[in-house]
């Protein structure tokens with residue numbers, strides 16, 4: 437298969453030859469094209485989309501597949517379904533459903549691994565975010581082994597709070613087993629953050645969110661993570677979780693190669709705007725993708741997909757669209773040691789073709805492992 441379009445970095449028209457699932461060669465072309473080609477995006481933190489959920493009682497293998505398929509229309513080739521704090525049984529059920537969905541090869545190609553966020557996080561209001569208090573607990577290696585078994589070895593990122601009892605030895609074991617430890621929903625001191633990084637933590641998960649409304653100006657756990665060059669950081673640049681000025685400052689701090697964009701999307705993401713009556717709470721989805729608890733100023737999760745976060749990030753910072761795409765493709769691929777995320781011969785052919793409409797990328801085609809999975 438051959439696809440032609442303008443290279444997202446060089447802006448030259450190129451023809452990309454794909455042999456099976458791999459980019460075989462890239463050549464400069466004289467053809468004119470108004471399509472752009474870039475590596476497809478990768479979202480390492482997503483809880484649900486389009487009314488479907490990876491968590492709770494709603495999860496099923498079919499729901500997992502639907503979420504993956506919906507991502508394809510946004511130029512997203514791969515995701516890390518994110519399983520959050522819950523009872524042992526519910527977590528095991530989510531992991532099994534995700535694993536079962538992977539019996540479909542095309543779905544498996546789009547699941548880069550599972551991100552577990554919790555249940556070993558801070559109990560405090562603020563850092564805990566929306567994670568249910570009754571299921572927050574201390575790190576337990578035996579329990580993790582059961583999680584990993586249910587996921588058939590598929591857990592690739594595990595985010596936790598460094599100050600939890602036993603967190604350092606737990607993170608050492610995680611790192612030894614090949615899982616990437618991340619920091620999230622924490623109230624840690626600088627010493628605790630240093631210790632967890634020495635133990636193997638490599639990622640600050642959605643830095644700046646899952647924190648107290650008020651913290652000491654310094655020192656605090658946000659500065660400590662920003663200043664630590666051994667930590668990559670993921671950001672939710674949906675325009676609601678972090679003000680544009682904060683995204684810009686944090687990006688300047690982490691620089692491009694340590695910046696990862698994530699959606700952290702919840703099941704309401706991608707749904708029409710309006711009010712949704714849940715069993716325990718009502719949620720309002722606004723036109724601009726804000727998902728809030730009805731009649732309150734509080735967010736109920738993230739409502740924009742990764743592609744919108746990429747264009748927002750470029751607007752909020754001085755990053756080009758190409759750099760924003762890199763932060764949502766090349767950087768997560770490097771963190772996960774995945775052979776995707778750049779336009780080079782020998783890389784897996786996970787690609788997106790897009791036009792720019794009103795300053796936003798409009799996805800024309802998404803290719804995963806050499807297969808066209810979405811065509812406008």
Ligand SMILES: [Zn+2]
Pocket residue numbers: 553565620621642646
């Ligand atoms: Zn979170």
